[in-house]
Amino acid sequence: MTSPTSRRTLLTAALAAAAGAGITASAGPASAAPASPARPSAPQAAAPLVDNRFWHTYTDWRRGSGDGTRVLTGPRPGLAIATPVGRTDHTDPHTGETAAWEYATWTSPLHRSAVPATELIASWNARTPAGTWIAVELSAAYADGTATPWFVMGRWASGDGDIRRTSVDGQGDPHSSVWTDTLSVDDAATGVRFTAYRLRLTLYRTPGSRLTPTVWRVGAMASAVPDRFEVPASTPAHARELRVPRYSQNVHIGQYPEYDNGGEAWCSPTSSQMIVEYWGRRPTAEDLAWVRPGLPDPQVCHAARYTYDYEYGGCGNWPFNAAYAATYRDLNAAVTRLGSLTDLERLVHAGIPVITSQSFLEKELTGAGYGTAGHLMTVVGFTPEGDVIANDPASPDNEAVRRVYRRREWENIWLRTKRYDANGRVRSGTGGVCYVYWPEGPTRGQRRVLRSFGLV
Numbered sequence: 001m002t003s004p005t006s007r008r009t010l011l012t013a014a015l016a017a018a019a020g021a022g023i024t025a026s027a028g029p030a031s032a033a034p035a036s037p038a039r040p041s042a043p044q045a046a047a048p049l050v051d052n053r054f055w056h057t058y059t060d061w062r063r064g065s066g067d068g069t070r071v072l073t074g075p076r077p078g079l080a081i082a083t084p085v086g087r088t089d090h091t092d093p094h095t096g097e098t099a100a101w102e103y104a105t106w107t108s109p110l111h112r113s114a115v116p117a118t119e120l121i122a123s124w125n126a127r128t129p130a131g132t133w134i135a136v137e138l139s140a141a142y143a144d145g146t147a148t149p150w151f152v153m154g155r156w157a158s159g160d161g162d163i164r165r166t167s168v169d170g171q172g173d174p175h176s177s178v179w180t181d182t183l184s185v186d187d188a189a190t191g192v193r194f195t196a197y198r199l200r201l202t203l204y205r206t207p208g209s210r211l212t213p214t215v216w217r218v219g220a221m222a223s224a225v226p227d228r229f230e231v232p233a234s235t236p237a238h239a240r241e242l243r244v245p246r247y248s249q250n251v252h253i254g255q256y257p258e259y260d261n262g263g264e265a266w267c268s269p270t271s272s273q274m275i276v277e278y279w280g281r282r283p284t285a286e287d288l289a290w291v292r293p294g295l296p297d298p299q300v301c302h303a304a305r306y307t308y309d310y311e312y313g314g315c316g317n318w319p320f321n322a323a324y325a326a327t328y329r330d331l332n333a334a335v336t337r338l339g340s341l342t343d344l345e346r347l348v349h350a351g352i353p354v355i356t357s358q359s360f361l362e363k364e365l366t367g368a369g370y371g372t373a374g375h376l377m378t379v380v381g382f383t384p385e386g387d388v389i390a391n392d393p394a395s396p397d398n399e400a401v402r403r404v405y406r407r408r409e410w411e412n413i414w415l416r417t418k419r420y421d422a423n424g425r426v427r428s429g430t431g432g433v434c435y436v437y438w439p440e441g442p443t444r445g446q447r448r449v450l451r452s453f454g455l456v
Helices: 058-063 267-278 298-307 318-325 341-349 407-415 444-452
Strands: 050-055 065-067 069-072 078-081 086-091 098-107 111-117 119-127 132-142 151-156 176-179 182-185 194-205 214-223 331-337 354-360 372-382 388-391 402-405 418-420 426-428 433-439
Touching: 050 058, 050 111, 050 331, 058 069, 065 069, 069 098, 078 098, 078 194, 111 214, 119 132, 119 151, 119 194, 119 318, 119 331, 132 214, 151 176, 151 318, 194 214, 214 331, 267 298, 267 318, 267 354, 267 372, 267 433, 298 318, 318 331, 318 433, 341 354, 341 372, 341 407, 341 444, 354 407, 388 407, 402 407, 433 444
Parallel strands: none
Antiparallel strands: 050 214, 065 098, 069 078, 078 214, 086 098, 098 194, 111 194, 119 182, 119 214, 132 151, 132 194, 176 182, 331 433, 354 372, 354 433, 372 388, 388 402, 418 426
């Protein structure tokens, strides 16, 4: 159920003042005051905590700077190789094998974030036939006008025959560092913030071939969630339960230990597979032919293999899970943060289940029966009382996956950025991180709520 915390540090600290709401009074008029008393000014809206920007339309792709790429038209515009602009040798650090690749690039326009951010997380949706792969890089601008180098946020392929999909450790500059899939300010108390960023895609293929990857969506979530051990309680708004398949990760304990020791650590791909199938997609018999016969729910083994990050050493890389989901027909996926349980209710009410990331002591979540330093589960509904209905993969079997958790406990363990571990030490929380998957043709209501979060 837990992700390998030795390989991943979640840094979500930020100054509360940078994201808190403010109350200001309007200045008085220069002339004499009117006889009637002046109206008090209205409270200002709370500063946003999250800014999403995704490039996915034909216009989006055209506004970027392509070198050797072409923009694909049609109902799902994308980016592909037209004429390669170079050739390079790449040595895979996880196999030691060196191969030659042709490549083309595309660079996004500079996006100025509505949030002076302490963290940036990129995500993407792509197809990479055998003989192709992509690299996703990010460069962020600071408030003083300087910028980071280009950081690799992922070297990715849907398969694992050409390269091993991987994050890249050891990247940073004097102000920030990359932690697996997150670019984070090292010390938010210094006031350092990301004010803008660019993304760069490099599309690779076997030299001399006509193959190409296709990228349909790329973007990032910028956030500045304040330090907090507790979050304000929300008021229940919508009661609904979605019919999402239920899979337990624990029935896979000991299976395929090469993917992070087996099912015990497969909370993220198990959750991803539940929602992929909720939207009516699933791997084919041919896709699953590699799985040993007789294993239950072989599609969960499949999801674990194809979300595995060979540098991180686990299946919990957030963008890799989103990218895996988007390999299925006409599915979109993004990693983001939500600001409240009310936001999550809106998505579920529209028919969109959400995968959430949280960490907690056993005593902090009544009925869980375990504690965890990091765990993914799928929120599928809310009771009339507002409690959370979750498909929790950390269950003994599929029948036990559906859980009802107390609203107040659940929203706090998900939305906080600081917590105490079992030894009383302060640790980080995820601050509302989640995966959102939806079909290319959402309903009008689904599109409306997705648009409100900047996802479409």
